[in-house]
Amino acid sequence: KKSQSTKLKLPPGPRKLPIIGNLHNLQGLPHRCLQNLSKTHGPVMQLQFGFIPVVIVSSNQAAEEVLKTHDLDCCSRPETVASRTISYNFKDIGFAPYGEEWRAMRKLAVIELFSLKKVNSFRYIREEENDMLVKKLSEASQKQSPVNLKKALFTLVASIVCRLAFGENLHESEFINEDGMEDLASRSEKIQAKFCFSDFFPGGWILDRITGQSKSLNGIFEDLDRFFNRVLDDHLKPGRRVLESPDVVDVMIDMMNKQSQDGSFKLTTDHIKGVISDIFLAGVNTSATTILWAMTELMRSPRIMKKVQDEVRTVLGENKERITEQDLNQLNYFKLVIKETFRLHPAAPLLLPRETMSQIKIQDYDIPEKTQIMINVYAIARDPDLWENPDEFKPERFDDSSVDYRGLNFELLPFGSGRRICPGMTMGINMVELGLLNLLYFFDWGLPEGTTMKDIDLEEDGAIIIGKKVSLELVPIRRQ
Numbered sequence: 001k002k003s004q005s006t007k008l009k010l011p012p013g014p015r016k017l018p019i020i021g022n023l024h025n026l027q028g029l030p031h032r033c034l035q036n037l038s039k040t041h042g043p044v045m046q047l048q049f050g051f052i053p054v055v056i057v058s059s060n061q062a063a064e065e066v067l068k069t070h071d072l073d074c075c076s077r078p079e080t081v082a083s084r085t086i087s088y089n090f091k092d093i094g095f096a097p098y099g100e101e102w103r104a105m106r107k108l109a110v111i112e113l114f115s116l117k118k119v120n121s122f123r124y125i126r127e128e129e130n131d132m133l134v135k136k137l138s139e140a141s142q143k144q145s146p147v148n149l150k151k152a153l154f155t156l157v158a159s160i161v162c163r164l165a166f167g168e169n170l171h172e173s174e175f176i177n178e179d180g181m182e183d184l185a186s187r188s189e190k191i192q193a194k195f196c197f198s199d200f201f202p203g204g205w206i207l208d209r210i211t212g213q214s215k216s217l218n219g220i221f222e223d224l225d226r227f228f229n230r231v232l233d234d235h236l237k238p239g240r241r242v243l244e245s246p247d248v249v250d251v252m253i254d255m256m257n258k259q260s261q262d263g264s265f266k267l268t269t270d271h272i273k274g275v276i277s278d279i280f281l282a283g284v285n286t287s288a289t290t291i292l293w294a295m296t297e298l299m300r301s302p303r304i305m306k307k308v309q310d311e312v313r314t315v316l317g318e319n320k321e322r323i324t325e326q327d328l329n330q331l332n333y334f335k336l337v338i339k340e341t342f343r344l345h346p347a348a349p350l351l352l353p354r355e356t357m358s359q360i361k362i363q364d365y366d367i368p369e370k371t372q373i374m375i376n377v378y379a380i381a382r383d384p385d386l387w388e389n390p391d392e393f394k395p396e397r398f399d400d401s402s403v404d405y406r407g408l409n410f411e412l413l414p415f416g417s418g419r420r421i422c423p424g425m426t427m428g429i430n431m432v433e434l435g436l437l438n439l440l441y442f443f444d445w446g447l448p449e450g451t452t453m454k455d456i457d458l459e460e461d462g463a464i465i466i467g468k469k470v471s472l473e474l475v476p477i478r479r480q
């Protein structure tokens with residue numbers, strides 16, 4: 001291997017240790033630690049995690065080369081024990097390697113499951129769930145009691161996603177409630193974060209057995225699988241009444257029943273569970289976390305909070321009883337606040353890892369086949385060469401700027417770009433916009449007694465999806 005790689009011009013990187021490679025360099029949250037390393041080794045840097053070569057990209061130009069010029073060569077996903085488990089052996093969209101099955105599933109998602117038409121047809125669910133949150137916050141306002149905003153926003157998004165994807169109303173469901181949902185989401189997160197020796201070292205499965213890693217991974221997965229089975233059984237019950245707008249599981253079951261026998265791709269119940277699992281992992285925490293970060297930054301900056309609330313209340317008028325998604329069309333500064341939140345706090349700061357399917361060149365370096373590529377969109381969005389005072393929350397930086405976050409501008413990529421771009425982007429943006437608008441229109445926000453603005457920190461936590469470590473406790477004050 002070594003003699004082959006000496007002929008190639010490989011990217012620079014920190015010194016590797018025998019066997020573990022650069023695993024010892026990963027201390028703290030990976031996106032931050034890789035951002036620091038790239039300051040020394042450059043925007044295209046190679047590390048070795050155990051025996052696995054990984055290239056980290058931290059500039060917009062290099063990201064464009066990966067995600068645009070070489071999109072097809074780089075759009076597979078590396079296989080890990082955890083991703084194989086949680087995706088039902090890669091029967092999903094997010095972790096499946098590139099191939100016919102992934103293409104069929106992705107097409108299904110984009111055209112049927114998360115299409116604009118589908119997202120629009122479920123507008124009433126988003127509006128109803130937001131109304132419910134406003135009601136709860138109004139009650140807290142009357143009592144002047146603080147609210148755990150992390151929990152409240154998680155419940156909001158989880159309720160929307162559950163109704164839309166599984167037809168399950170969290171407030172009335174017989175088999176899952178809000179706490180159960182939170183528990184399941186944290187379990188899925190835990191599976192993703194599982195370190196398995198076999199991902200990095202040949203024969204590592206022996207260590208996984210000895211250390212109990214395999215057992216604990218399977219234990220968490222069994223709980224998730226039990227829930228997914230209940231969702232499926234519920235949908236397969238004879239005589240089930242499908243509502244006017246069938247949910248994601250209804251659509252997939254219908255397709256499974258109608259598919260012809262001769263096609264090469266067969267939709268199975270494992271595919272349905274794989275997609276449910278994706279929705280769990282990718283759909284809930286991402287949107288809830290983004291709204292929480294927006295509120296955190298606004299609380300830390302009273303000038304911006306006032307400016308955005310003035311806009312929202314002037315444009316929408318004083319006496320609205322209910323916010324609808326049409327109200328979003330008229331707001332300008334509000335949208336800049338969201339854009340700035342996506343810049344400073346991308347929910348998946350390293351996107352999902354990709355894997356090269358052939359040898360390519362990035363910034364004149366040779367990247368061999370089967371190399372993992374991680375795009376550090378967090379580092380790019382804070383690159384001082386691209387952004388003035390990059391760590392400052394300043395929505396005005398986007399005044400008169402055409403830079404957007406939908407995958408065409410490589411300096412701002414919270415949803416990724418190219419063939420693997422987030423297929424739930426429209427749904428995610430809608431949930432974030434409507435959620436934040438309700439919080440800003442109906443309420444002023446105060447701090448609990450004994451705390452000051454300085455107590456609001458920006459500490460992060462998580463595995464692939466990075467959120468705010470400590471919740472935000474605020475007192476809602478309902479506007480009369």
Ligand code: HEM
Binds near residue numbers: 348414
């Ligand atoms: C604010 C909300 C959201 C953010 C910031 C977000 C972000 C992302 C990112 C960064 C990726 C990886 C893209 C890449 O590898 O290049 C991704 C993939 C994905 N997201 Fe989202 N997402 C959000 C909401 C959603 C929602 C609501 C759903 C579905 C209900 C969803 C479903 C998916 C799926 C299935 C993938 C895998 C795509 C593939 O590998 O082909 N996401 N998302």
